[in-house]
Amino acid sequence: MKKVLSLVLAMLMLLGTLGLTACGASYNTVDDIKAEGKLVMYTEAGFAPYEFVYNNEIVGVDVEIMKAVAAKLGVELVIEDVLFDTITTSVGNGKADAGAAGITITAERAEEVDFSVPYTSTEQYIIVAADNADITNAEELKGKKIGVQQGTTSDFMVEGLISDGTLAGATLTPYDAPAVAAASIGKIDAVVTDKLTAQIIVDGSNGAYKTFPCVKADGSAVAEVEEYGVAVAKGNETLLAVINEVLEDLIAQGKIAEWESYYNDLAATVEE
Numbered sequence: 174m175k176k177v178l179s180l181v182l183a184m185l186m187l188l189g190t191l192g193l194t195a196c197g198a199s200y201n202t203v204d205d206i207k208a209e210g211k212l213v214m215y216t217e218a219g220f221a222p223y224e225f226v227y228n229n230e231i232v233g234v235d236v237e238i239m240k241a242v243a244a245k246l247g248v249e250l251v252i253e254d255v256l257f258d259t260i261t262t263s264v265g266n267g268k269a270d271a272g273a274a275g276i277t278i279t280a281e282r283a284e285e286v287d288f289s290v291p292y293t294s295t296e297q298y299i300i301v302a303a304d305n306a307d308i309t310n311a312e313e314l315k316g317k318k319i320g321v322q323q324g325t326t327s328d329f330m331v332e333g334l335i336s337d338g339t340l341a342g343a344t345l346t347p348y349d350a351p352a353v354a355a356a357s358i359g360k361i362d363a364v365v366t367d368k369l370t371a372q373i374i375v376d377g378s379n380g381a382y383k384t385f386p387c388v389k390a391d392g393s394a395v396a397e398v399e400e401y402g403v404a405v406a407k408g409n410e411t412l413l414a415v416i417n418e419v420l421e422d423l424i425a426q427g428k429i430a431e432w433e434s435y436y437n438d439l440a441a442t443v444e445e
């Protein structure tokens with residue numbers, strides 16, 4: 174009996190090791206990417222100025238960053254537009270080489286993927302109808318109907334404030350993109366999303382909406398400042414090193430800020 178047990182144990186351990194090896198290898202290293210000639214980026218193209226559709230093409234700050242990475246590797250950049258809340262899982266299991274979608278670096282996500290150096294920062298903003306006089310700060314979201322993009326830091330933050338009682342009686346509705354949520358203002362009272370995205374939605378709304386920081390009445394924060402990073406599969410050190418090198422160059426040259434302003438202006442001409 175003992176012998177059978179130890180045999181079973183040994184087999185289980187072997188299977189475990191094989192399984193781990195298979196998981197660990199399920200991403201493309203820089204050599205694999207060069208051999209395939211393409212770098213696959215997952216994004217959600219409803220998040221101007223970082224990624225949005227312009228003249229039937231996905232453009233924006235994250236696209237510029239990843240084009241620079243692809244150029245450095247000498248490969249073609251392939252962009253897939255997917256639901257935001259699937260990106261880190263797909264990158265984590267190697268379906269995509271990188272996720273670049275204005276993804277806030279968080280401890281939870283860092284369990285699934287590895288993040289590049291941060292390339293910009295943001296904070297949460299509230300969007301309401303231009304004539305809304307009841308909601309002027311985060312505390313006044315109490316009892317209101319709030320829309321967010323599913324699986325984003327806005328979603329998690331509002332959910333946290335509802336469950337800890339800060340926003341007692343508020344309800345939360347998830348949408349596929351911030352602009353889709355904003356289009357529902359009227360049915361819902363407010364949308365919470367990242368700063369630049371909120372400003373672009375409002376700028377393109379012909380005066381229908383307004384936006385302001387998601388802070389308490391006294392101006393104090395309800396959430397931490399957020400930083401965006403590019404995500405790669407856990408352990409994909411060769412790719413992460415190239416992305417970090419490219420990002421550090423772009424940041425030093427002031428390119429990120431330049432693109433944020435360029436795509437901000439461009440997006441304001443296309444958003445409804």
Ligand code: GLN
Nearest residue numbers: 220274275276277325326
């Ligand atoms: N920065 C936010 C997050 O990571 C929103 C990103 C997005 O909607 N594309 O959750």
